[in-house]
Amino acid sequence: MALSLSRGAAPWTLAAIAGLAQAASLALPGTGQPLWWLQIASLALLARVLLAAPRTARGGAWRAAGLGWLFACCWLVGTFWWLFISMHTYGGLAAPLAALAVLALAAFLGSYYAVACGIFWASVGVNKAWTAIIFAAWWLLAELARGQWWTGFPWGAGGYAHPDGPLAVLARSVGVYGMGFAASLLAMGLAQWCPRDLRSARWWGGAALALLVWGGLAWQREAAVRDVQANAGAPVSLALLQGNIPQDEKFQPGSGVPLSLAWYGEQLRAADAQLVVAPETAIPLLPQQLMPGYLQGVTRRYREGDQALLLGIPMGSLEAGYTNSVLGFAAGLGQPYLYDKHHLVPFGEFIPPLFKWFTEMMHIPLGDFARGGVGQASLPWAGQRLAPNICYEDLFGEELAARFVDPAQAPTVLVNVSNIGWFGDSIAIPQHLTISRLRALELERPMVRATNTGATAVIDHRGDVTARLAPHTRGVLLAQVQGREGAATPYAWWAGRFGLAPLWLGAAALALLAWRRRWRRA
Structure with a gap:
């Protein structure tokens, strides 16, 4: 019998597994190494579960929000479970209270991703490209909210899985949150991909454009690194x-x-x-x-x-x-x-x-x-x-x-x-x-x-x-x-002057534009 991604316990189980894999991608237990491909794959699994939710189901947005919340809770608990050590071992807080505090923090921060997934479910439906853009925009907004609201606690943001992967070329331009946006865009693209896409000229054109942009950024990064002079004296x-x-x-x-x-x-x-x-x-x-x-x-x-x-x-x-x-x-x-x-x-x-x-x-x-x-x-x-x-x-x-x-x-x-x-x-x-x-x-x-x-x-x-x-x-x-x-990197230039406001505005603009396109075609 085929595994159903739209009903029963399967989607919830997969969302939890994907969240734990997301945590492991940031620092693999045993080695501490980040795994960029695991970060994208785990987020793609969540995206696939979200896409499989029946479009006609009553309360579908709430279901999507619940799946996103479960994913985020497992991801965040798996990322900063060590807060338990500071509160219990060194802070003297009783073990049940310390564990509850870690869970409560993860649950609270997970609410940002719940909102993102719920709105994504309600606004998806134009085409694969816009579906990926909608998902990435709302995911970025959730990451930014976690990183800045209530003084911010961005530990374990998805972009931190990518210091060694192909998305590292983006760091000097858009920073770790921009890298996370690109990763979520790829994750939703992977979740939607099927073999017949290889027969689509539009798919090949998009892939070629993405490869061209990546190559240009990689070349620019290498040229910039060479140009940053080591003229601040000897080592x-x-x-x-x-x-x-x-x-x-x-x-x-x-x-x-x-x-x-x-x-x-x-x-x-x-x-x-x-x-x-x-x-x-x-x-x-x-x-x-x-x-x-x-x-x-x-x-x-x-x-x-x-x-x-x-x-x-x-x-x-x-x-x-x-x-x-x-x-x-x-x-x-x-x-x-x-x-x-x-x-x-x-x-x-x-x-x-x-x-x-x-x-x-x-x-x-x-x-x-x-x-x-x-x-x-x-x-x-x-x-x-x-x-x-x-x-x-x-x-x-x-x-x-x-x-x-x-x-x-x-x-x-x-x-x-x-x-x-x-x-x-x-x-x-x-x-x-x-x-x-x-x-x-x-x-x-x-x-x-x-x-x-x-x-x-x-x-x-x-x-x-x-x-x-x-x-x-x-x-x-x-x-x-x-x-x-x-010369300062592009990221240092704009983030130093404007903070993360350009990312907030860009993600919000994409989300609103995608929503508008979706309801025009509805």
């Missing part, structure tokens, strides 16, 4: 520190705090690389809480010599407010360089309204930070412009792009300092590495990463990992990075 030697301080001890005065101060202090005094980077909250105390002379002692050589240091440390006071910050030290600066984190993590770094009770259960120190500005200045040093970002700030490429508006101040090297020890030995580490790779592809600048537990790594301007330290080890990654400068 810079690096010492990237990975303390691997246990997260449950990190802020404890009798264990993690003295361990951090001793180990990082020793490494900062001994490092002989040109640029030394210590991760987010490597120093887990405010400067005024440190023993007298400690900070001055470990940074003196950088303030007086030819080395530079970027150091993660909390700053501020109860009266002025706390910030999650990076201090920079180099000769000739006068005052230390200061970068304050702008995009804060809900619950971990700021408390949303009405949720004070939740953070009190989590017992996270300094749970309510002040924000830094968007597009803060880079650290100028030895012909380089070093642009820090902290932890999951590198999820928001449009905010990093704001630093490229003034070409004279555009970064030559991006530097991410992170501590995702909150999530244990989980898939979060390779997922975050892939996120940084996408930023390097979008902006065509190298990304240097120094983390507490991993992934401490160097990523070149092509998005390739050139050096990496084993996660969950205590050590120093000695490597080199070549700064890059030159």
Whole structure:
């Protein structure tokens, strides 16, 4: 008996399986590698299930919305299940409540995709090309909503499966969300394809046009990468520190705090690389809480010599407010360089309204930070412009792009300092590495990463990992990075000036145009 995609449990089962496959495509369990083809195939399976829904069924739009919601829930839970570790293992929240919180977040974010699938079902029906466009436009709108509304949580967006695939050529032009649009367009095209399409001149013409556009973008990308001059000086030697301080001890005065101060202090005094980077909250105390002379002692050589240091440390006071910050030290600066984190993590770094009770259960120190500005200045040093970002700030490429508006101040090297020890030995580490790779592809600048537990790594301007330290080890990654400068990528140009508004407007215009065409022919 043939499997029915329109009735019974089959479509719901396939939607759930497709959602889990979508999660696996972002970082395959066991290897952590993204699989671009699996991302497209899993989304194509959802698209096929949506197309199979009877057009005359009562409540068909609600059915499509339910299938989209189930797919998204399985995808999102499979992507960020490690939030359970931060809430239960390190936050002290009871296991059932922590699991419920992860499910509730996935269910809430999945509602965006439910709406997208419901409207798609109601507006499909012109032809295969417009069906694919409608689906891709609404899927993009759902991705953008997840990435920006309620402060945004875009972790695991579909485009992050494509740093190595054929769609990587799109990163410099349209960014990770544009890549996701193209992937969903291909997925719906694949879901609709049948052998008799090979007899259609229109199909062959569309395929030839798509191949021509892809070839042009690939050529343009290679030409642009060659033209981005490595004239920001010679390669810079690096010492990237990975303390691997246990997260449950990190802020404890009798264990993690003295361990951090001793180990990082020793490494900062001994490092002989040109640029030394210590991760987010490597120093887990405010400067005024440190023993007298400690900070001055470990940074003196950088303030007086030819080395530079970027150091993660909390700053501020109860009266002025706390910030999650990076201090920079180099000769000739006068005052230390200061970068304050702008995009804060809900619950971990700021408390949303009405949720004070939740953070009190989590017992996270300094749970309510002040924000830094968007597009803060880079650290100028030895012909380089070093642009820090902290932890999951590198999820928001449009905010990093704001630093490229003034070409004279555009970064030559991006530097991410992170501590995702909150999530244990989980898939979060390779997922975050892939996120940084996408930023390097979008902006065509190298990304240097120094983390507490991993992934401490160097990523070149092509998005390739050139050096990496084993996660969950205590050590120093000695490597080199070549700064890059030159014309900003198209993505950096428009996203730096307008944010994601062009994608919002483009997707909305396509969705409305397709809807109009559908009802004209109805």
